[in-house]
Amino acid sequence: MVWGTPEYIRAMHVVGTLPLRLLAADYGADITYGEEIIDHKFVKCERRVNEHIGSTDFIEKGTENVVFRTCNEERNRVVFQIGTSDAVRALTAAQMVCKDVAAIDINMGCPKSFSISGGMGAALLTKPELIHDILTTLKRNLDTPVTCKIRLLKSSQDTVELARRIEKTGVSALAVHGRRVADRPRDPAKWSEIADVVAALSIPVIANGDIFEYDDFQCIKDATGASSVMVARGALWNASIFSPEGKVSQEDSILWDNDIKSTKHTLKEMIMHYSSLELPEGKAVIKSESLADLA
Numbered sequence: 562m563v564w565g566t567p568e569y570i571r572a573m574h575v576v577g578t579l580p581l582r583l584l585a586a587d588y589g590a591d592i593t594y595g596e597e598i599i600d601h602k603f604v605k606c607e608r609r610v611n612e613h614i615g616s617t618d619f620i621e622k623g624t625e626n627v628v629f630r631t632c633n634e635e636r637n638r639v640v641f642q643i644g645t646s647d648a649v650r651a652l653t654a655a656q657m658v659c660k661d662v663a664a665i666d667i668n669m670g671c672p673k674s675f676s677i678s679g680g681m682g683a684a685l686l687t688k689p690e691l692i693h694d695i696l697t698t699l700k701r702n703l704d705t706p707v708t709c710k711i712r713l714l715k716s717s718q719d720t721v722e723l724a725r726r727i728e729k730t731g732v733s734a735l736a737v738h739g740r741r742v743a744d745r746p747r748d749p750a751k752w753s754e755i756a757d758v759v760a761a762l763s764i765p766v767i768a769n770g771d772i773f774e775y776d777d778f779q780c781i782k783d784a785t786g787a788s789s790v791m792v793a794r795g796a797l798w799n800a801s802i803f804s805p806e807g808k809v810s811q812e813d814s815i816l817w818d819n820d821i822k823s824t825k826h827t828l829k830e831m832i833m834h835y836s837s838l839e840l841p842e843g844k845a846v847i848k849s850e851s852l853a854d855l856a
């Protein structure tokens with residue numbers, strides 16, 4: 562797969578499930594990331610082909626919990642994202658799924674406490690040796706492209722230095738979310754600091770942060786020089802953000818044929834963005850226990 566070409570990409574936890582990925586791709590996303598899956602959990606899964614719906618499922622052994630579901634249609638464009646703090650465990654997880662996906666990504670940007678306390682996500686940003694160990698272990702042992710996603714460090718210089726070290730591991734692309742760990746989602750993403758990384762690297766850099774309209778794709782590319790753009794909330798609120806023809810109405814972009822947890826989460830995010838969870842529609846979604854309730 563050529564990493565310079567894809568332009569519009571999306572990545573999200575809990576809500577980055579197969580139906581939303583397929584919908585985003587239908588609207589024009591070139592690449593979609595699966596929700597981050599923790600290696601500890603994934604290594605306890607078994608791969609099963611689901612003949613009924615034509616999917617490939619990774620199911621937690623001893624349960625019917627689908628931890629990751631994919632299908633042939635997205636084989637050449639889906640990125641499997643791992644949360645990890647250990648090179649060998651990350652490799653074990655990656656080897657289980659690498660033939661079913663287009664690339665393996667390591668999440669080094671998640672600021673949530675479950676990630677940080679487990680030494681994963683943004684906790685890795687302060688451990689360049691461990692980053693090197695994880696990425697070189699994956700690179701040495703996999704034929705599938707390996708990528709990673711980071712956040713900004715304290716200074717732009719620190720971010721660039723880390724990005725250069727990451728590039729040396731041989732990864733195919735680096736996604737940069739233009740916020741620091743302490744930043745809130747409402748703080749503007751610092752596109753100028755993404756531009757510093759783009760200027761310093763030769764591999765494709767994927768710029769991420771604050772893409773809410775189709776025209777923003779070009780704005781962030783112009784501002785950063787990045788070859789590709791990643792969008793999360795904009796796609797969650799309305800997956801048709803990828804369409805050059807303009808967004809369809811929010812109802813038309815909602816997914817019903819999805820698991821309840823993910824659909825509920827997606828609807829809550831949409832309602833928080835467009836109105837309020839305190840209103841009757843918000844309260845009804847919170848109370849709902851099935852797709853029928855949601856409908």
Ligand SMILES: Cc1cc2nc3c(=O)[nH]c(=O)nc-3n(C[C@H](O)[C@H](O)[C@H](O)COP(=O)(O)O)c2cc1C
Nearest residue numbers: 572573574596597668738770771772792793794795
């Ligand atoms: C509900 C939700 C779930 C997310 N899950 C992930 C994830 O699993 N992996 C990841 O790398 N980033 C995840 N993110 C962060 C986004 O990928 C992205 O870096 C961040 O939201 C900034 O991009 P945006 O301004 O387009 O939303 C998530 C964001 C949201 C809102």
